Amino acid sequence: MRTIAIGFAMVLLLTIAGTSVRSQESEYSRKGADTCLSCHDNTATLAIFKTAHAVPSDSRGPFGHGQLQCEACHGPGDSHAGRIRRGEARPPIFAFAADSTAAIESQNGMCLECHGSDVGFGWHNGAHPSDEVACSDCHNSHASSDAVLHVATQPEVCGNCHRLQRNDTMKAFTHPIFEDKMTCTGCHSTHTDDIANVMARSTVNDTCIDCHAEKRGPYLWEHAPVSEDCGLCHAPHGSNHSGMLTKRAPLLCQGCHAQSGHPSIAYGTDGLASNMPSQFLLGQSCMNCHSQVHGSNHPSGSKLMR
Numbered sequence: 001m002r003t004i005a006i007g008f009a010m011v012l013l014l015t016i017a018g019t020s021v022r023s024q025e026s027e028y029s030r031k032g033a034d035t036c037l038s039c040h041d042n043t044a045t046l047a048i049f050k051t052a053h054a055v056p057s058d059s060r061g062p063f064g065h066g067q068l069q070c071e072a073c074h075g076p077g078d079s080h081a082g083r084i085r086r087g088e089a090r091p092p093i094f095a096f097a098a099d100s101t102a103a104i105e106s107q108n109g110m111c112l113e114c115h116g117s118d119v120g121f122g123w124h125n126g127a128h129p130s131d132e133v134a135c136s137d138c139h140n141s142h143a144s145s146d147a148v149l150h151v152a153t154q155p156e157v158c159g160n161c162h163r164l165q166r167n168d169t170m171k172a173f174t175h176p177i178f179e180d181k182m183t184c185t186g187c188h189s190t191h192t193d194d195i196a197n198v199m200a201r202s203t204v205n206d207t208c209i210d211c212h213a214e215k216r217g218p219y220l221w222e223h224a225p226v227s228e229d230c231g232l233c234h235a236p237h238g239s240n241h242s243g244m245l246t247k248r249a250p251l252l253c254q255g256c257h258a259q260s261g262h263p264s265i266a267y268g269t270d271g272l273a274s275n276m277p278s279q280f281l282l283g284q285s286c287m288n289c290h291s292q293v294h295g296s297n298h299p300s301g302s303k304l305m306r
């Protein structure tokens with residue numbers, strides 16, 4: 001597997017260089033990182049030595065015994081690192097992110113050489129299309145602290161692409177995501193193995209219940225939509241209605257329930273009632289009476305009133 005990918009990387013490098021496979025051999029440099037560091041010794045590049053990748057005692061890691069060090073990710077770099085004549089272009093080396101001319105799939109392939117089993121198959125079938133989103137779109141391999149792995153910085157990384165959700169989390173009623181108390185991955189799985197399931201648990205409700213255990217039930221009197229999908233009433237990323245509701249009551253409830261016997265306007269249009277605010281709609285609206293909207297365990301709670 002490794003040789004196949006390296007071979008692929010070589011062909012790719014040579015294609016980038018615009019030279020034929022015959023005219024140039026791509027090889028690993030003999031002294032590994034030492035060679036690279038003779039030119040690339042700026043702080044940003046060197047910060048990689050503070051990451052989990054640079055644990056010398058971890059033989060699986062790029063800097064473990066017998067590994068290829070920088071070239072485990074950047075591919076064979078002998079010709080790139082070699083001497084060049086004045087005026088001659090330095091042969092390129094495999095690069096990532098903005099520097100890269102390689103297809104995203106081959107960039108990811110470099111990482112999956114080692115992360116095939118932990119990220120692996122899931123990645124190929126997952127929510128993030130493997131030919132559109134690169135590992136390096138989310139992960140910063142040279143930073144001493146990888147932003148996407150930390151509560152305080154992750155939402156910005158995700159929000160770079162997911163503007164809509166980012167904006168929702170700025171609304172009046174939201175999860176405390178931009179208060180450094182919760183991450184997007186509190187609810188989402190990013191290396192999921194199932195495109196239909198982008199949640200951290202197998203369903204939306206299982207995910208919510210992870211933190212909101214009191215809504216788990218089972219209740220003596222269930223409210224059908226609650227056990228079906230919390231998202232029928234709540235906007236998980238945020239909303240301008242209290243309780244993060246998708247709509248304000250009574251509209252929320254009337255989306256499913258007929259208005260008969262339960263008027264939907266605050267003031268009547270005729271007679272004496274016109275001056276009287278309707279008890280059905282002011283204050284907590286429908287919840288004035290149906291306060292147990294998530295379900296009731298009271299013997300006579302069938303109408304979710306106690």
Ligand code: HEC
Nearest residue numbers: 029035036038039070071074077080081092093094095099
């Ligand atoms: C003799 C100096 C020298 C050595 C040794 C060297 N590089 Fe470079 N490297 C450069 C220069 C100069 C550039 C910028 C090239 C350009 O802008 O065209 C560069 C660019 C890069 C880039 C960015 C890719 C790009 O296209 O901008 C990466 C990644 C890289 N080098 C990795 C390595 C690795 C890994 C090694 C060790 C195998 C290495 N370099 C060894 C001089 C060197």
Ligand code: HEC
Nearest residue numbers: 033036040045053062069070073096097136139140141142
């Ligand atoms: C775990 C894989 C990995 C290893 C090991 C690695 N790099 Fe990188 N390198 C990357 C990725 C990914 C990028 C793209 C930017 C980023 O994500 O940080 C990058 C970017 C670079 C760049 C371009 C950065 C810029 O500012 O233009 C240089 C130069 C570079 N690496 C050199 C090195 C050298 C030298 C080593 C060895 C000391 C090394 N890399 C080891 C993955 C790696």
Ligand code: HEC
Nearest residue numbers: 052053058060061062072073110111113114135136139141
């Ligand atoms: C030579 C093998 C190898 C390559 C290539 C490699 N990794 Fe790793 N990576 C490791 C090992 C080993 C660890 C440590 C795992 C552990 O501690 O369980 C690790 C850890 C990580 C972590 C967790 C970091 C942390 O702080 O916990 C991330 C994220 C990661 N790698 C991303 C990448 C990305 C992105 C690439 C490609 C640019 C890449 N890796 C390439 C071997 C590799």
Ligand code: HEC
Nearest residue numbers: 108111112115118119123128133134135138148149185190
């Ligand atoms: C959409 C953003 C995103 C992309 C793209 C992404 N990751 Fe991650 N990765 C994360 C997050 C977030 C975590 C932290 C774990 C979590 O909260 O789910 C993580 C964790 C990791 C870890 C630590 C071990 C683990 O599974 O928890 C490794 C290794 C890793 N990623 C490798 C990769 C590789 C390799 C790729 C590309 C094939 C990749 N990631 C693509 C967001 C991403």
Ligand code: HEC
Nearest residue numbers: 127128129132133137138157158160161184185188190198
């Ligand atoms: C580089 C851009 C980029 C980044 C960064 C990114 N994503 Fe995505 N994400 C995408 C793309 C592209 C898709 C595919 C579906 C689409 O077009 O919206 C996607 C899909 C998703 C989906 C599934 C949406 C659906 O329609 O089923 C979720 C959930 C998601 N991303 C969460 C995250 C989280 C959480 C993070 C941060 C850890 C993150 N994304 C970071 C680009 C990105």
Ligand code: HEC
Nearest residue numbers: 155158159162165166169175183184186187204231236237
């Ligand atoms: C409280 C849980 C929760 C949090 C936190 C959360 N999400 Fe979501 N997200 C959801 C649910 C639930 C869905 C709908 C999934 C479904 O219906 O299958 C969703 C859907 C998405 C989608 C797909 C949207 C679509 O219209 O298909 C994207 C993209 C997404 N979330 C990104 C993010 C990002 C980025 C963050 C962090 C800023 C984030 N989410 C935080 C619960 C959450």
Ligand code: HEC
Nearest residue numbers: 173174175176186187207208210211230234236242243244
């Ligand atoms: C990782 C834990 C976690 C997960 C998962 C989670 N929540 Fe929350 N939820 C919180 C926290 C923390 C708060 C804020 C509590 C506070 O401010 O007292 C909250 C608050 C709420 C509120 C009350 C908001 C308000 O303004 O009163 C609602 C509604 C809510 N969550 C619904 C959901 C739904 C629906 C899901 C699943 C899509 C979900 N939560 C998943 C942690 C979580």
Ligand code: HEC
Nearest residue numbers: 205208209212215225226229230232233234242243293294
């Ligand atoms: C039929 C609509 C509906 C469904 C479905 C629903 N909720 Fe609610 N939820 C409400 C209403 C109404 C409120 C009260 C909002 C307010 O205080 O203004 C609320 C409030 C909440 C609150 C904050 C106040 C409290 O009671 O703790 C949380 C947390 C919550 N819901 C979680 C969930 C979870 C988790 C699910 C899925 C298991 C869910 N909800 C499904 C209508 C619903």
Ligand code: HEC
Nearest residue numbers: 223224225232249252253255256286287290293302303304
């Ligand atoms: C997504 C659709 C939906 C929404 C939104 C919804 N409900 Fe329901 N509700 C149902 C269903 C379905 C039933 C079960 C009806 C049945 O068994 O005949 C139900 C049952 C009830 C019952 C018990 C009825 C009975 O005959 O036992 C009450 C009371 C109720 N809902 C109140 C509310 C209130 C108050 C709201 C707004 C906070 C609300 N519902 C929002 C779908 C919804």
Ligand code: HEC
Nearest residue numbers: 250253254257262263279280281285286287288289290303
């Ligand atoms: C003043 C208290 C009160 C308010 C406010 C109220 N209801 Fe009711 N609702 C009741 C009572 C009492 C019943 C039970 C009637 C019965 O048992 O025959 C009921 C029954 C129901 C039923 C069950 C259907 C039925 O005919 O048995 C639904 C659904 C319902 N209400 C929805 C709503 C909605 C939606 C709102 C907001 C527009 C609302 N209720 C506001 C008192 C109230």
